[in-house]
Amino acid sequence: MNILVINSGSSSLKYQLFKMPVKAPISSGLVERIGIEGSYIKHTVFKGDEKFVSEKSAFIADHGEGLKQVLSLLTKGELAVIASPDDITAVGHRVVHGGEHFSGPTLITEAVKEQIKKLFSLAPLHNPVNLKCIEVAEHTFKNAQQVAVFDTAFHQTIPQQAFRYAIPERYYKEEGIRVYGFHGTSHKYVSEQAIQWLNKKESKLISIHLGNGCSITAIKNGKSIDTSMGFGPLSGLVMGTRSGDIDPSVIFHLIEHAGYSLEQLSALFNKQSGLLGVGGSSDMRDIRKLAAAGDEHAVLSLELYAYRIKKFIGSYAAVLNGIDAVIFTAGVGENDKDMREAVCTELEFLGININRESNNRYNGGLMDISTDDSKIKILVIPTNEEFEIASQCYTLLQ
C-alpha cells in the first residue's frame, strides 16, 4: 500500500510518499518560499541506500501551482515514482483547523470539506490552501481514499481552564469561541520521540515549533495541556508574517481612529506582521542576513521573537509545575542555532543550561544540546508531520 502525504504550511508545501506498513519513504520533497522571491522545489527519491535529488528554482505563486509541479515530478520524468494514479491507495492531507469536530484522522467526505470551508476565516493562510490540495488530489488520484489529519486534534485534551476564554459562556456554546491550538501533529510527533528518549513513565515537556508559523505547547504525560495558538493560528509567538499575541484594544483603536476594515485588519495581523512587519522579511534566513549587515529592524525582530518564546517557557514551567525537557523543532527550531541559544540564555535559574558547543555542532537527528549538569534537557528533534500523518492514515484504513 502506498500513502502520499501532502503537508501545506503557510510558506511551504511538503510531501512524502510512503510504502506501508513498513513506513519506508519512497520519495519526499518540498516547495519552499511559496509566493515570495526565491521559491524552489526539491524532489528526492530513495532507492535502497541510494538517494536521487532534483532541485529547481522558479517563482511559485501559490500552493495549487506548487502541488501541480510536485505531482508532475512524482509521475513524469527521470525521477518519477508513480506509474499510474492507481498506485496510490490513500492521500493523507494536513488540515490546519478542524474546530471541535475532529480529534483523529478522518475520511474526507463532502460534509468534511464543508466543515473545512466553514473554518476558512479562522485559518485564512491554511484552510483554503488545504482544501485546494484536497481537490487537486481528488482530481488526480480518483480511486484513492482521501484522509484529513487536523493540526487541532492533538490539542483536544487541553482542559477547560486553559481552552476557555474569560468571556460569557454563550460565545463558546453558540459560536465555538475557545482555544483550539495548532501544529498538533508536529507537537505529538516530537513529544513522542522525546518521551521514548527520556524513557520516563511520567513526563513534563515544552515543545517549541518554530516554522513560518510558530507555537509552543505544554505536554504532560504525552497529552497537550496548553498551547500558545488559540481560536485561530494567530496568537502566541512572533511568526513569519503573523503578530502573535496582541492586545485586542489595538484592533478597536485601528477601527475607531484609522477606519480599518475587516480585510485590512486580517491582512495586517496575518500577512504583514511578525518578522516581515518588524524586520523586513518573513524568512528567518533573510532576517539573519539583514541583521548580520547591521539592519536594526532585523535585529529588533530577532529580539522580539526570542523574548516571546522565553516568556512562554516561563509560563509553561509554572503550568506544568516543572519541566523534564524543552524541544526545538521545525524550520527555525532545527536550523537556527543562534535562535536556540538566544532563547535558552539566562534561563539557568529554571535549570535550563545550553551547551554551546553541542548546539553549534547540531547536524540533524535527535540531539541533547544541554550541559551535563543541566536539570532540564534541551532537545533538538526534526519534526516529521508527514510520517505521523501517514501512520494515522494507515491506522484509520485498517
Ligand SMILES: Nc1ncnc2c1ncn2[C@@H]1O[C@H](COP(=O)(O)OP(=O)(O)O)[C@@H](O)[C@H]1O
Ligand atoms: N538554515 C536555516 N537557518 C535559519 N532559518 C531557517 C533555515 N532553514 C529554514 N529556516 C527557516 O524556517 C522557516 C520555515 O520553516 P518551516 O517549518 O519549513 O515552515 P512552514 O512549514 O511553516 O512553512 C523559515 O523562516 C526559514 O527561514
Ligand SMILES: CC(=O)OP(=O)(O)O
Ligand atoms: C498552523 C501553522 O501556523 O502552520 P504553518 O507553520 O505550517 O504555517
Ligand SMILES: [Mg+2]
Ligand atoms: Mg510547517
